[in-house]
Amino acid sequence: MGRIGRSAVVLALILILVSSCAAGRGGGRKTVQKAAMPEASGTQVYTGADAAIDASNTAKGYVMVRYTGAADKVQVQVIGPKGTRTPYPFEKGSYHAVALTEGDGRYTIVVYAHMTDNRYAVALSQQIDVQLSDPFGPFLYPNQYVTYTNDSDCAAYARRLSDRSDDDIDYITRVFHYVTGHVDYDKKMAAHIPVNYLPDPDRTMQTGKGICLDYASLMTAMLRDQGIPTKLEVGYNEDVYHAWISVYLKEKGWVDGVIQFDGKHWTLIDPTLAAASSRKKAAQYMRDRSHYTCMYQY
Structure with a gap:
């Protein structure tokens, strides 16, 4: 970042x-005694060799991303319908929420794994069409x-x-x-x-x-x-x-x-x-x- x-x-x-x-x-x-939390529901999942994107809850304004490979550093980029590339430095292992902040439209989620020096390789890239059920959803959940x-x-x-x-x-x-x-x-x-x-x-x-x-x-x-x-x-x-x-x-x-x-x-x-x-x-x-x-x- x-x-x-x-x-x-x-x-x-x-x-x-x-x-x-x-x-x-x-x-x-x-x-609010118990806030809603993002979850990887498992109903729509895209996978690569070392990464997964759970798109089960895009209508709520987020996807869940996980990296399980050997890279020491991981970055996720969200390319929104307006073309903005939003970076997320990522921690490995468990799923983390990534917000869909540009509203309805087609997003591209790219998981980059660090290779050497300043070089990263694409571990997973996926286009996802999003239609929000709540326009405020992306701004109501935790993320990285x-x-x-x-x-x-x-x-x-x-x-x-x-x-x-x-x-x-x-x-x-x-x-x-x-x-x-x-x-x-x-x-x-x-x-x-x-x-x-x-x-x-x-x-x-x-x-x-x-x-x-x-x-x-x-x-x-x-x-x-x-x-x-x-x-x-x-x-x-x-x-x-x-x-x-x-x-x-x-x-x-x-x-x-x-x-x-x-x-x-x-x-x-x-x-x-x-x-x-x-x-x-x-x-x-x-x-x-x-x-x-x-x-x-x-």
Whole structure:
């Protein structure tokens, strides 16, 4: 996936504050006690010598991919109907979910196995026609970049915060404050990010440190666990690789970028940037969307 960020200057997550909701007592939101998890159902499976693609649940917005060969490194690429090539660094052995984020259409799933130096060989390539039963499905399940189960620490804490929340907006606000208040930006990590780095929401909670991708992954996991469609987006903040999220709300639709409502005006703000300078300067910077270019959605 490459290096994600070189300093603490960028982080983007969504914050939506509505004064009437924020003033509520909490506890009115219906908490999801057991989130839906992706599964390899086995009804439609494509196999190669060392790889398998389970396409049983494409209507839900994902396929399951597994590699069992001897290669030391594996990468999966998803080529969507719009032609976007979305990479997933992969762990060997068990099945992992891969999201179908470009909606209905024909996808090509390619499993690459590392051979030597920078060379990879195709272990399996398969075209799959997809028709989603739920357009939000790709953004409601865990995957390699948003890893959690119903037993994860982040899922347990998500349920606790939901129990205190009035509604989805109140819950999003509580998750935002928890993540940005609990996690410190890891400058040392940002300067030496491993190749093909994958975030781990529980690890981020436990260490209290992370880079922009860790912030975004933790918040995405907590929102998806509670049934809120959330896009983890990766791209560029000017010339720096960066991660942020977008959230779907019934009242607003997809809310992209970083948004704060102060009771009168909608403004844009980046919490990491705000920590390093004034909120006014941060809001001015974030208001210019030309700073941000989305490449991939997970």
